[in-house]
Amino acid sequence: MIGTIHNREKFLNQIASSLNRPRISEPLERPNWKYQPQYEVFKGASQDELLEILKEHCKKIHTRIHTIDLTELPAVMNEVVTEYGGGPVVTWKDERFSKWGLDSLMKEKWPSKNIDVFEWDYNLGEENVHKAENANVGITISEITLAESGTVVLFSDKDRGRTVSFLPATSIMLIPKSSLVPRMTQAAVKIREMYQETGHVASCINFITGPSNSADIELNLVVGVHGPIKATYIVINDL
Amino acid sequence: MAIKIGTEQFKERVDNGIHDDFMRGAVASAQDGMSMKRRAATTEDLGNWEEWRNHGEEIRQHVLEHLDYYLEQLSENVAKRGGHVFFAQTKEEANDYIRSVVQKKSAKNIVKSKSMMTEEISLNAMLEEEDCEVIETDLGEYILQLDEHDPPSHIVAPALHKNREQVREVFEKKLGYTKSSNPEELAYQARVTLREKFLAADIGITGCNFAVAETGSFCLVTNEGNADLVTALPKTQITVMGMERLVPTFEEMEVLVSMLTRNAVGQKLTSYITVLTGPREELDVDGPEEFHLVIVDNGRSKILGGEFQSVLQCIRCAACINVCPVYRHIGGHSYGSIYPGPIGAVLTPLLGGYDEYKELPYASTLCGACTEVCPVKIPLHNLLHKHREVIVEKEGKAPVSEKLLMKAYGLGAASPALYKIGSKIAPAAMNPFTSGDKISKGPGPLKAWTEAREFPAPNKERFRDWFKNREKGDKKL
Numbered sequence: 001m002i003g004t005i006h007n008r009e010k011f012l013n014q015i016a017s018s019l020n021r022p023r024i025s026e027p028l029e030r031p032n033w034k035y036q037p038q039y040e041v042f043k044g045a046s047q048d049e050l051l052e053i054l055k056e057h058c059k060k061i062h063t064r065i066h067t068i069d070l071t072e073l074p075a076v077m078n079e080v081v082t083e084y085g086g087g088p089v090v091t092w093k094d095e096r097f098s099k100w101g102l103d104s105l106m107k108e109k110w111p112s113k114n115i116d117v118f119e120w121d122y123n124l125g126e127e128n129v130h131k132a133e134n135a136n137v138g139i140t141i142s143e144i145t146l147a148e149s150g151t152v153v154l155f156s157d158k159d160r161g162r163t164v165s166f167l168p169a170t171s172i173m174l175i176p177k178s179s180l181v182p183r184m185t186q187a188a189v190k191i192r193e194m195y196q197e198t199g200h201v202a203s204c205i206n207f208i209t210g211p212s213n214s215a216d217i218e219l220n221l222v223v224g225v226h227g228p229i230k231a232t233y234i235v236i237n238d239l
Numbered sequence: 240m241a242i243k244i245g246t247e248q249f250k251e252r253v254d255n256g257i258h259d260d261f262m263r264g265a266v267a268s269a270q271d272g273m274s275m276k277r278r279a280a281t282t283e284d285l286g287n288w289e290e291w292r293n294h295g296e297e298i299r300q301h302v303l304e305h306l307d308y309y310l311e312q313l314s315e316n317v318a319k320r321g322g323h324v325f326f327a328q329t330k331e332e333a334n335d336y337i338r339s340v341v342q343k344k345s346a347k348n349i350v351k352s353k354s355m356m357t358e359e360i361s362l363n364a365m366l367e368e369e370d371c372e373v374i375e376t377d378l379g380e381y382i383l384q385l386d387e388h389d390p391p392s393h394i395v396a397p398a399l400h401k402n403r404e405q406v407r408e409v410f411e412k413k414l415g416y417t418k419s420s421n422p423e424e425l426a427y428q429a430r431v432t433l434r435e436k437f438l439a440a441d442i443g444i445t446g447c448n449f450a451v452a453e454t455g456s457f458c459l460v461t462n463e464g465n466a467d468l469v470t471a472l473p474k475t476q477i478t479v480m481g482m483e484r485l486v487p488t489f490e491e492m493e494v495l496v497s498m499l500t501r502n503a504v505g506q507k508l509t510s511y512i513t514v515l516t517g518p519r520e521e522l523d524v525d526g527p528e529e530f531h532l533v534i535v536d537n538g539r540s541k542i543l544g545g546e547f548q549s550v551l552q553c554i555r556c557a558a559c560i561n562v563c564p565v566y567r568h569i570g571g572h573s574y575g576s577i578y579p580g581p582i583g584a585v586l587t588p589l590l591g592g593y594d595e596y597k598e599l600p601y602a603s604t605l606c607g608a609c610t611e612v613c614p615v616k617i618p619l620h621n622l623l624h625k626h627r628e629v630i631v632e633k634e635g636k637a638p639v640s641e642k643l644l645m646k647a648y649g650l651g652a653a654s655p656a657l658y659k660i661g662s663k664i665a666p667a668a669m670n671p672f673t674s675g676d677k678i679s680k681g682p683g684p685l686k687a688w689t690e691a692r693e694f695p696a697p698n699k700e701r702f703r704d705w706f707k708n709r710e711k712g713d714k715k716l
């Protein structure tokens with residue numbers, strides 16, 4: 001569906017006239033910027049070095065971080081969920097969970113222990129949101145991970161609801177070690193490349209750094225306002 | 240004026256400000272805290288901070304010079320994704336359009352995330368006339384809204400002037416809250432109350448930190464995650480942006496977001512940076528079904544192309560507010576504008592007119608601390624000086640006595656000699672509670688404000704020294 005545009009010509013003509021020139025009608029090349037300091041940050045760092053930077057920064061953003069091998073994943077996930085008080089758990093629909101050996105945990109072990117697990121299913125419409133709203137734990141996967149700021153990047157789509165990462169009381173984010181980049185710069189470049197290849201960006205891209213927080217009352221930091229109150233990152237060694 | 244807060248005259252506001260002990264203490268410690276964090280996140284953390292500033296400046300200048308082009312590109316790409324774009328030259332046009340959407344949807348419940356632009360066009364007043372319940376979901380703004388629409392005093396921390404006890408009282412009165420004044424308990428109450436509002440809302444309204452022309456996207460920067468709920472749950476979303484708030488591509492957005500979060504709150508990134516493109520996609524379950532982008536001029540095109548154009552580079556980080564010695568002393572409400580501090584003193588007269596705001600360019604010592612910290616290199620103190628020239632040209636004289644203003648601001652500039660003695664000036668400005676504070680005990684320095692006198696040229700170097708030392712955290716100076 002194509003949207004509508006109202007009042008544009010008059011508005012843009014006014015701008016051009018303020019700038020004392022005619023409207024720009026030729027396509028504009030992206031400028032060659034004179035300054036590019038953003039590429040210098042952690043330039044040439046290895047994945048191991050980036051992981052250390054990430055771990056260090058997690059201390060500042062109230063986020064627990066585990067770095068594990070793939071084989072340990074079910075046990076660690078179980079531990080974190082138990083510590084957070086069990087279910088209900090809500091997850092994206094994503095084949096990587098199964099690929100990473102989580103089927104028996106999510107589909108057998110948790111249900112048998114009365115931990116309700118709900119997998120996002122767009123056929124169910126609104127019910128997905130109700131499930132996320134009532135969930136204790138939401139589980140998502142980072143597509144790009146920013147070492148500098150301790151940030152995970154999530155792309156929404158029909159199987160990956162936006163609300164899984166912010167309605168549940170707590171949040172677990174799985175981070176493939178290969179997704180680590182120095183900072184937001186590399187994520188921006190990558191998203192642009194994806195856009196240029198496919199002509200598409202996800203309708204919602206979330207850059208999430210730890211649990212939600214606020215300093216609005218006497219500048220006192222309170223962790224857990226509208227989004228999750230606690231967050232854990234699990235970095236999986238996939239390299 | 241929609242940009243206006245309060246009804247008192249400038250001098251009364253300043254008078255109120257300097258007699259509000261809690262507010263002044265809160266402002267002083269907030270400035271110290273935020274400036275310290277900003278420094279750690281900018282100059283100390285990024286050795287080449289000056290290069291970042293140069294880059295920030297070149298991006299913003301390029302966009303302003305090609306604004307019509309990028310807005311056209313943005314609107315095309317939003318429409319391609321199924322969004323509706325409305326260009327509003329005035330605040331009335333913006334409100335009329337939003338009203339028509341509200342009526343079409345028969346909307347009654349509206350949730351909002353923090354947006355200066357919607358304050359500027361008095362959107363809430365219009366929505367309330369339409370019998371809508373409008374809920375501000377940023378914690379600071381929610382507190383102010385509950386407290387009978389107490390105006391904001393800072394663009395990043397709007398409830399800065401309130402202490403926890405005052406917040407508890409508001410919650411008790413308005414929400415039947417029975418717990419303590421512990422910020423965590425207060426925030427938890429807000430979480431529970433607002434969750435209901437999010438889930439019941441028909442329309443979500445947001446501002447826009449930066450729009451991205453190439454993809455038709457825009458981003459929202461928060462710590463609380465409220466903007467995510469505003470944009471994920473209601474069926475209809477309306478985003479209101481100032482026409483200058485955009486960048487060419489994701490790559491420039493990234494740079495400005497990094498600079499914004501470091502400067503505003505001293506964080507490398509805030510907890511939530513959300514980049515949205517159009518309404519939800521075909522099989523998506525959450526996100527809005529309908530998306531409207533309202534792009535507002537409201538006086539900006541008059542600034543464009545003129546000698547004040549650089550003020551439109553602003554990314555609303557508040558760094559200039561956090562270092563301003565005058566803001567420190569008189570607080571945010573004294574400016575009588577939703578935009579306080581140096582940025583407010585430059586921008587408000589341009590948007591609200593000199594008639595109403597001719598005193599604001601005098602709410603400055605011209606020390607230049609604001610210009611030095613501004614991440615996009617707006618020459619704020621030069622622009623304030625320019626304003627004064629325009630005003631004196633128009634009025635034939637300065638509207639207020641600068642000399643007496645300095646005294647009122649507690650900056651001790653009663654005589655030119657005092658300017659030279661930085662060490663005498665600083666303590667009064669930095670610690671308004673010292674017993675020797677001549678403002679609270681002195682003989683009302685504001686009385687004689689109507690007398691206009693010659694002002695001695697401020698000794699900029701002294702002030703610069705003072706700020707340098709303050710930047711280093713040497714409070715004893």
Ligand code: SF4
Pocket residue numbers: 552553554555556557558559560582609612613614615616617619
């Ligand atoms: S004028 Fe500069 S320092 Fe002040 S809010 Fe705007 S960008 Fe920040």
